[in-house]
Amino acid sequence: MKKKILIVEDDNLISTIFRMFLKELGYDLLGIVEDGKEAIRLCEKLNPDIVLMDVHLGGDLDGIQTTELIKSKFDIPVIFLSSDTEESTIQRVINTHSYGYLVKPIDKKELGISIELAFYKHQFDLDQKMREKRFRNFITDSPEAILVINEAGGIEYLNCLGLKLFRTAYIEDLMGLQLLSYISDEYQEEFKEKFDRAVQMGQGIEYTHLKFKTIHGDPFDVGLTAAHIEFNGKNNLQFIIRDVTQEYAYREMLAEKADIINHFHDGVVTFDLNGMVKSWNNGCERIFGKSESDMIGKPYSDLSLSGREKSFAEDLLIPTEKNSNYEVELLFDIDGKETYLKLYSSMLKNEKGIDKGIVCYVRDVTVRKKSQLMLEESERRNKDLINAIPDLIFVVNKEGIFEDYKMDDDSVLALPKGEIIGAHLDKVFSGEALKLAEEKIEKVLNVGFMEKFKYEMKTTKGEHWYEARITNLGNDKVMVLVRELHED
Template sequence: MKKKILIVEDDSLISTIFRMFLKELGYDLLGIVEDGKEAIRLCEKLGPDIILMDVHLGGELDGIQTTELIKSKFDIPVIFLSSDTEESTIQRVINTHSYGYLVKPIDKKELGISIELAFYKHQFDLDQKMREKRFRNFITDSPEAIVLVNEGGHIEYLNCLGLKLFKTAYIEDLMGLPLLSFVGDDYQNEFRDKLERSVEMGKGIDYTHIKFKTIHGDHIDVGLTGAHIEFNGKNNLQLIIRDVTQEFAYREMLAEKADIINHFHDGVVTFDLNGMVKSWNKGCERIFGIEEKEMVGKPYSDLSLSGREKSFTEDILIPTEKDNNYEIELSFEIDGKETLLRLYSSMLRNDAGIDKGIVCYVREV
């Protein structure tokens, strides 16, 4: 299909020459207009593929002003035509992000090459905008906080969950600021090294835990990963960030509880459903005379029960499944002596209520 061209030129001699050139080059000339307002009207009516625009048009709008309006309304590529090479004019043209600037007089071959380059560059730009639009939609709809950081380490973009992470509703509070300014002091050097290595080697960032600061200075624990992407035509590091503050607080609480349990005078032992020892506190070490490293990963049957075969299923599992607060007295051979122990057992279940193991509280009788 022939590319459709609109000429905006108030010099009839030059426009006649361009008409001849375009016909010989095989383009479809939609029309020739002499002022900016008429050019805008024809853009809306005819939808040209390329506009050849004289810089110094007569009338209310010059060529540069007309181009700015056309770009904002229709996004049609414009090639400027002028004999003006003044720096001030060139700078105004640059600011319009036009697709070419041809200095008069212009030959046919140069015109044809410029039209083809402008057309395909514009198609590439449209594809790029579509990809970025889809990517923005992906970021916006993501269930995770996403922050884009440029190669200088400054924030380029972030989604709504990213704003929520930093405790603000306004993207302007964060755009352009160095990400390191929101990293906790104790993590600054480590994270700076990760960012610099990522940029230098072109690789992402493996999962890492650091502390972030919100815009109010509050500290939060986060886990993040990073991957390089192209955004706004530039290389950026996409960080997927998750607030793990509650998770870390829960882990610390569990660690404190585990430490307390580990130092109980009485024994506390956990088994998986196959009877393998998963944990063994210091109380068990005292009662059985066996260290934790010797028992974890070993079966219940390794414990010496007096006078009979040892069966985790019969002794512990089945009774505890029937009664979640099961109590039993068993005789164990400890240091060559028969020792009577009382075991209190309960099921260990996950959040979905599925049995994962058994915990036994062990006390000497």
């Protein structure tokens, strides 16, 4: 398509020459006018591609004034034509940002070259403006804070979210200032190093965590990236910045919790639904003698359960799913030693409430368990001993309550066994005998040595003398062995 040319020239001879040149060069001449006002009217009506403008026009508007109006209203490129080379004229022309200045007399070839250069330069400028417009729209509408920083570190531009990031509504508070001044002191050296390298090497900045400051000096955490762009005709760095203060606070909270859990004396272990170990704290290392690196990803069966099939589903998964919070005591063989562990388990769920694993709190209860077993064994032996002795025997606790007794003939006391168990000493003993029994029992419990005393008691067989021997059984209990005294 031929480029459309409008000539604005008040000299008929020169106009005729230009008409001939343009025809020979293959351009479409829209018309020739002699004054600025008519030039503006035709530009609005015909929209030429190029205007050839005489600097010194007659009438109300000279060529420079007319060009300023054409540029502001229609953005049409203008090439000046003049024999005037005065500095003042040239300066006025420069201020209009024209696309050329040809000094008369004008060569045809030179005119053609100037028209082509002006046309393509104007097209380039239009493309550049469109790109900048799209870029500004992108920045304005972006869901992230965007800052444009020049190579000296100054703030060239920022969008609304960028203003919000720094807690201001006024772009004037930040424009032209150094971004470095809004970075917390402890992060300035790191930022400057990365920024300088990006400028020198012509590369971007990969995701980085820093601490910024608002215009009021309040710190906040950000994550940022940067890329090179051309903005206002110059190389700049475009920063995309996101406020991650809450995210980092949450991460720090999780790290603190993890550190606390990791330093529990007791163990904390998590399993996935297949029974594979997902986490393993220091307490587990102490209890099982296995490091975190040894256990992560290993199955539940590797925990050295003693003497039976090792089933994660039976031991933990199924009962925990049923009870939400589940307690179980299991025997483990750890380094050849029987170890009793109490496991407290709960289900782990994801953000949608779907089960994703189990967390177990593990406590070593071996000492307590073995003490309990020893006590049970002791009580069993005491009962066996009581049942093997034919005399009257009572087991009494520190409150003076009968917990057990053995006697060949219940009729001696005139009381059935069911009425004695759970009764107080005064059910059997009375008067001086009761007082002696309470004193001796208290002494045996406090000192530990065997005590004995004699007393007379009325039975179904009449008045008889007895000797009571009191022995400490442990666990705040005594055994009272009663023998009838016979005359020699």
